[in-house]
Amino acid sequence: MTTAIIIAGGSGSRMGQEIPKQFINVYDKPVLIYTLESFERHLEIDRIVLVCIESWMAVAEAYARQFDITKLEAIVPGGNSGQESIRNGVEALDGKAADDEIVVIHDGIRPLVDSSVLSDVIRVARKHGNGVTSMPYNEQIFVVSEDDDSTTTRFIPRETLRRVSTPQAYRFDLLLRSYRRAFAENIGIAGSHYTNTMMVELGERLHFAAGSDKNIKLTTKDDLELFKAYLAADEDTWLK
Numbered sequence: 001m002t003t004a005i006i007i008a009g010g011s012g013s014r015m016g017q018e019i020p021k022q023f024i025n026v027y028d029k030p031v032l033i034y035t036l037e038s039f040e041r042h043l044e045i046d047r048i049v050l051v052c053i054e055s056w057m058a059v060a061e062a063y064a065r066q067f068d069i070t071k072l073e074a075i076v077p078g079g080n081s082g083q084e085s086i087r088n089g090v091e092a093l094d095g096k097a098a099d100d101e102i103v104v105i106h107d108g109i110r111p112l113v114d115s116s117v118l119s120d121v122i123r124v125a126r127k128h129g130n131g132v133t134s135m136p137y138n139e140q141i142f143v144v145s146e147d148d149d150s151t152t153t154r155f156i157p158r159e160t161l162r163r164v165s166t167p168q169a170y171r172f173d174l175l176l177r178s179y180r181r182a183f184a185e186n187i188g189i190a191g192s193h194y195t196n197t198m199m200v201e202l203g204e205r206l207h208f209a210a211g212s213d214k215n216i217k218l219t220t221k222d223d224l225e226l227f228k229a230y231l232a233a234d235e236d237t238w239l240k
Helices: 031-041 054-066 082-091 115-128 172-185 195-201 221-234
Strands: 002-008 047-052 072-077 102-107 130-136 141-144 152-156 162-171
Touching (some): 002 082, 031 047, 031 054, 031 102, 031 115, 047 054, 072 082, 082 172, 102 172, 115 130, 115 162, 162 195, 172 195
Parallel strands (some): 002 047, 002 102, 047 072
Antiparallel strands (some): 141 152
């Protein structure tokens, strides 16, 4: 059994629109539906739990029916932060998921997740207990000088770096135990923390899976235009 938790609990203020960015229509379809369809089509995904802004839950359910997202099993309200929203999704599986079940966590505003990327993160998680989508870092990274933030004398070798995003996958027992400990002890839950950074702060070793440059996160208007360009370029090969 493999479950996907899709996180769509953010307000999307940086997009500058009147509605949350996951509900913006692109070619007559909400961004969130593009994301859900990727998981609906994938043969290894058995069910989907959607974490959503509470006031938009009915809208999300209506869209799921309209676009035939049959694997959607539950919609749960988001929290006051990203980590609270993920925790709500994990807790919703308590009593329903087996300890060794693989749970994939993915941002609802990453609508271009490739099937091969999803397959690999599941494979790695089944082997090691967790798997995180990753990509090499191809730019040079320099550290700002402490005495003058307009200068630098030190760089970080890019070969030692990886960009990590979603999808991420974990055994359910690891997820549930980790989130309960993190919130009880206030570890890895503040600010921009996500499941992967929380796991590292809790002492877990993470395992890299394959990634894709196309797996963009829709944060700004420019990202939205790039998404449209990908759809226009790929409509004959992957968009159904």
